Amino acid sequence: MKPSSRTTIRFAACVALAIVGVAGAAVLPDDRADIFYSDYKGGGMDITGESVLVRKKFSEQFAVEANYFVDKVSGASVDVLSTASVIKDERKQKSLSLEYIHDKTTYNLAYTNSTERDYISNTTHFSLSQDMFGDLTTVSLGFTDSRNSIGENNGTAFKPDVTWLGHSESRSFEGGLSQVLTKDLIAGATLEVVTDQGLLSNPYRSIRYCAVPSSTDVCAGGALTGSQIYPNTHTSTAIEARAKYYLWYRAAAAVSYRYFTDTWGIRANTTEVTYTHPISNLWILEGRFRYYDQNHATFYSDLFPSVDYQNFEARDQNLAASTNTTIGLKATYAFLPDGWKIFKRGTVTGDVSHIHFKYDDFRDTRDYQSPTFTGPAGTEPLYQFNATIYQIYVSMFF
Numbered sequence: 001m002k003p004s005s006r007t008t009i010r011f012a013a014c015v016a017l018a019i020v021g022v023a024g025a026a027v028l029p030d031d032r033a034d035i036f037y038s039d040y041k042g043g044g045m046d047i048t049g050e051s052v053l054v055r056k057k058f059s060e061q062f063a064v065e066a067n068y069f070v071d072k073v074s075g076a077s078v079d080v081l082s083t084a085s086v087i088k089d090e091r092k093q094k095s096l097s098l099e100y101i102h103d104k105t106t107y108n109l110a111y112t113n114s115t116e117r118d119y120i121s122n123t124t125h126f127s128l129s130q131d132m133f134g135d136l137t138t139v140s141l142g143f144t145d146s147r148n149s150i151g152e153n154n155g156t157a158f159k160p161d162v163t164w165l166g167h168s169e170s171r172s173f174e175g176g177l178s179q180v181l182t183k184d185l186i187a188g189a190t191l192e193v194v195t196d197q198g199l200l201s202n203p204y205r206s207i208r209y210c211a212v213p214s215s216t217d218v219c220a221g222g223a224l225t226g227s228q229i230y231p232n233t234h235t236s237t238a239i240e241a242r243a244k245y246y247l248w249y250r251a252a253a254a255v256s257y258r259y260f261t262d263t264w265g266i267r268a269n270t271t272e273v274t275y276t277h278p279i280s281n282l283w284i285l286e287g288r289f290r291y292y293d294q295n296h297a298t299f300y301s302d303l304f305p306s307v308d309y310q311n312f313e314a315r316d317q318n319l320a321a322s323t324n325t326t327i328g329l330k331a332t333y334a335f336l337p338d339g340w341k342i343f344k345r346g347t348v349t350g351d352v353s354h355i356h357f358k359y360d361d362f363r364d365t366r367d368y369q370s371p372t373f374t375g376p377a378g379t380e381p382l383y384q385f386n387a388t389i390y391q392i393y394v395s396m397f398f
Helices: none
Strands: 032-042 045-057 062-075 087-102 105-116 119-132 137-153 162-180 185-198 206-210 223-227 233-246 252-262 267-279 283-294 322-336 345-363 382-397
Touching: none
Parallel strands: none
Antiparallel strands: 032 045, 032 382, 045 062, 062 087, 087 105, 105 119, 119 137, 137 162, 162 185, 185 233, 206 223, 233 252, 252 267, 267 283, 283 322, 322 345, 345 382
16 A cells, blocks of 8 residues: 655655756766665655666766666555555656756756556656856756656555556746855745646545534544545645855855745745865765744645535645654765776765654544544544654765
């Protein structure tokens, strides 16, 4: 069965515009090969990811990048435990991107195929960026089109029986601007608009409603489960601003703010602060803090007063009102600072993040299902959990 997949806790690779980068004449990055491993534990889920990436220039104007990514899921998130067994699943993702530079313009075309037992996604992305005004300003534009097939596994993890339920489509339009303000300060902003349509609900999640209609948030007569009903269209808009300041002792501090709004009534705010500090020519250390909050969707409820209470109904924890805070540390070590044979340099990076999730109107129904719980439905404790993400990757530049 499926967890809260296709959400932020899945390590889905996505193509996006760079919000802020070091401005300058358009130059292709060095050839490189990366090996990546990640491990996520939290909320009843254990997700591991492995990836190999190779990037190769064929001239000073043209480069190709290929990536193969596999993540494996086991466990079950709290909101599917009532209707799903323990999950074991695997997602395989293959992507290929082409990059071309002409004068001061960089063009990028990418294709990604992602396959799960009950979910297939094909995504095409095109972007371009233009340096101007003495290479102090960079303007970026992008478009992404994704076509998805959604199914439901009615079997087990070891003997799947998948029924294909429908399709969804997603298109996003992106625009970005970065500007060198002084020799030490770079600022930038991006705007992204995403439109989705089709089957947008998760087939493994259910709503709860009072068995006996209630006028309060508590069901004295117990609760029953039913199917979610989502709108078949969704549009979201996100704007992000970021600034990075280079300190006199070679360190850097960065801050960003992102505002998100959508047609389902969600409003979200994300603030992040990072500090980067090099040590000699061998180490780069980074610390970061991130805070996120959102309200709930207009058709979300942890517990509906009665069956068929409204036209659209959902009990997906990703649509609930919530906050989360992230503290992260990253260290990069140059183990081949002077190169070796065909390699110009080599680095190894370790990254650990601790995230605390807290929900304002999503309850932990595991207590309600326990024989020791004596309270009525709607009085369960609000759900919260901690998650830890470990990442390590080795990069060889040649």
